[in-house]
Amino acid sequence: MEIRNKSATFEYFIEDKFDAGMMLTGTEVKALREGKASFNDSYCLVDRGELYIKGLHISHYSFGSYANHVPTRDRKLLLKKKELNKIAQKLKEKGLTIIPLKIYFSERGLAKIQIGLGRGKKLHDKRETIKQRESDREIKRYLK
DSSP states (O other): OEEEOHHHHHHEEEEEEEEEEEOOOHHHHHHHHTTOEEOTTOEEEEETTEEEEESOEEOOOTTOOTTOOOTTOOEEEEOOHHHHHHHHHHHTSTTEEEEEEEEEEOTTSOEEEEEEEEEEOOHHHHHHHHHHHHHHHHHHHHHO
């Protein structure tokens, strides 16, 4: 199961990617396995040497009881200290931000999130992306 942030590559140039673990509750993991997550308005930030994701909406687990989770709570991301320091150094550059790209499950069954350091696109860059996507579609259509 893989949940992608489709708007991330449209809105940002992704310069560097990292894979991080997520601190989740049981019902959050079960809801993710059902594919119930939304990246709308989600972002990551470094706070006191730790990385958090804010605004990630994981819907309630359908069979959850009174112990169901809060859908938009802040979740801690788990990275090695060396990677965290590298991200913190790059964030000091103007225009860089941390964007969640996708949520997936590893071979061991652990929920992971891929984050990227991105720089925002200008309007003409977005138009270029749309043109490229349309031309790729036409090429695939002719090859079928």
